[in-house]
Amino acid sequence: MKPKHQRLLLAVISVFALIGAGLIAAAALREEASYFYTPTTLANANVAPGKAIRLGGMVQKGSIVRAPDGVSITFTVQDKDKTQKVAYRGITPDLFVEGSGVVADGRLGPDGIFVADSLLAKHDENYVPKELADIDMTSAEHTKDTLSK
């Protein structure tokens, strides 16, 4: 074997070993490296009430209820299979609308309601001009406008 071929073999083996190690590490971190729980993963994770966690998902349509005090709201976060009720007190981000994504910092209360300390809006991968926005999103925006009045 020529030295050049030896070096090539060594390079190929080490590249494959590195990629393999990276994939194994990524798979092992699957749970830990997730930035938030979805309602489904939260339901399966057995998280103790009071432990600080993040919850993410879509804000269920028609679920935002604002209390008369003007700063307290409750809403439901959903993913494909499950839902989770959330209570929050404070100013909501501009992009916090029904049918859009949200990430909430907080903890599960003993009653099973997630109490959020802070809300971040999560944008999805769709980029749509305002005038072309489909019916659903328009109605969501409309809902937001009527709710904030």
Next chain:
Amino acid sequence: MHRRVMHRFANPARFLRIAKPLTPWLLWLGIALTLGACLWGAFFTPTERLMGDTVKIIFVHVPAAWLGMGGWTGIAIASIIQLVWRHPLAGVSARAIAVPGATFAAICLITGSIWGRPTWGTWWVWDGRLTSMLVLFFLYLGYIALSNASSEKGDTSRVAAVFGIIGAVNIPIINRSVIWWESQHQKASITLGGSSIDQAYLVPLFVSVAGFSLLFGALVLMRMRTALAEMRIEARMRRMADY
């Protein structure tokens, strides 16, 4: 077969003959396309249904992310060529990529942060995508320090080349981070299967990516030519010192 292909450009003189006239073409075409795409994106694209005008930062953010990641991929390929075939220009090109690559990774992080504040409500979160991109930026800094520490001017040490290959592990992690792990960052909009970005944004975005890429190519060629010139000066000084 590779030897002929690989070593056709091995001769720095031959490389310089091609690189010299190519540089201004890449540079001016790159500047024209980049400026055109940014003006198009800033003034002639519609506001987005949720993000409003904030969407327009995409015309800088996406090309910067692409070049930050593409740059390291280039470093890794050049490092393999350097270690396996001992190609004399491989180390020079890897080193020439490092500084522009780090710059675009930084631009990606900064523009993303500026976009995140109005969109998400925060400048920064430690999710998989943002963290792995920050790691890429730090890897660039490490690579630059390591390659500058080598004694040969312009050329890269083997340690730096090994570092370039190991660091490439991070590239698929950045790419897959939004799929493997739940993240604050949205999933990929443009995939092999298509795009979820409206045409009104997609076309100027492609022009912008093309423009920034040509600009990147021009920067790398300029840096390679500078490095080769420095190596020639150093060789001449050494010869003079010998007499």
